[in-house]
Amino acid sequence: MNSANIRIVLVNPSHPGNIGGAARAMKNMGLRQLVLVAPRKFPHEEAEWRAASAVDLLEQAVVVESLAEAIADCQLVIGTSARGRRIPWPVLDPRRCAEEVQASVARDEQVALVFGREDSGLTNEELQTCNLHLHIPSHEDYPSLNLAMAVQVVSYELRMLALDGQLPQASTDEWDAPFSTMENMERFYQHLEQTLVQIEFLDPAAPRQLMARLRRLYGRVRLDEMELNILRGILTETQRAASAGRPEN
């Protein structure tokens, strides 16, 4: 997804901290185009402080006087909205919004994601200039997200979609040792069983489910070769210590 085609538009933000927070959230998620419609205080040191290493986005931010200017060259405009507008508009959650944005960017269109004022959001008139509305499905106990947080959520969904198929699929995809073969696992289980018999934890005459439980444990975790070597080393030393400790030795 070409992020150069995606702009985040903040309409009349009151708190410079939110502008900075939005800039950081954008850069964290690979977005760079910030447009500010008549911000109350900008530039401002609070914005820079919250932006942290995203001050470059603040320096490159475009400041305009009206939403119309901010979106004039866009082919797709999506406005964030609370629920319950008088006239329902096509509304998407952030995940489905990301899909629309991706499709539009794939056609090399310019896309604007528009966020309203901290206290009152976008006006009905502003929302009516949008092709689609975006609603973050917040909890009814406290539905109103902080402005920069809303930018974070929407930018995150764009990033997740851009990375689709590139993220590790299994939690152990990035590992530092090969996982053990079944042959090596069998040798380990035999070694483990011998050792447990030797230290008299396992009675061969009444083994119950002990080895099955241990097989489930180590099978479930999928040991890597290094871990297997550590465990076999422990078993070897356990056997040696047990032999040494025997009265007859």
Add this chain to the structure above:
Amino acid sequence: MNSANIRIVLVNPSHPGNIGGAARAMKNMGLRQLVLVAPRKFPHEEAEWRAASAVDLLEQAVVVESLAEAIADCQLVIGTSARGRRIPWPVLDPRRCAEEVQASVARDEQVALVFGREDSGLTNEELQTCNLHLHIPSHEDYPSLNLAMAVQVVSYELRMLALDGQLPQASTDEWDAPFSTMENMERFYQHLEQTLVQIEFLDPAAPRQLMARLRRLYGRVRLDEMELNILRGILTETQRAASAGRPEN
């Protein structure tokens, strides 16, 4: 998903604003259990200001001295991590993390999501007490998310999963008028065609693709009955005005 089984643990947060921001993000997404491990400044007015209508979460927050205390009664502990730990650990993105949390909560287990310090994250020792690691797939240009933003993203994914199947599937699921039947659409197209002929925009002898284009337009948008009535009203008035404007009248 029973949110009472899920706690957000912040380890040594430095900035009270982040504690407040995290509390707000949690309440926005339906979470309520905040645990603070040795926060530098808490309680603090900056935390309350940023929490806004989530001050109740700050008031109910549990403050402890160590991570061990914070997670003592948990069956699943997931720690947030930047990439590139010396020993790889099973690592999930926020979406797959939410699935693990949901499965654990479904077994009525206690789950902790642990977030580290603003400047240095969790220590290796702390990460090694976690069952799983969570990594937010940020952009390489600026990978470090603000603490409260990270809480927002993770809480958002839990909320999205909790709402799975309950969110509107189509952007027009919540609409204020029934969509038109094909029969009414055909009457509209006939009315439209008559009108276009009458105002001499459409030449019946050389219609080209005009009606096909208009059918595609209105078919694509799926008109509702109220919109159809408005458009037919416009056509009727157009026909009347065109008749009145004719020289022979």
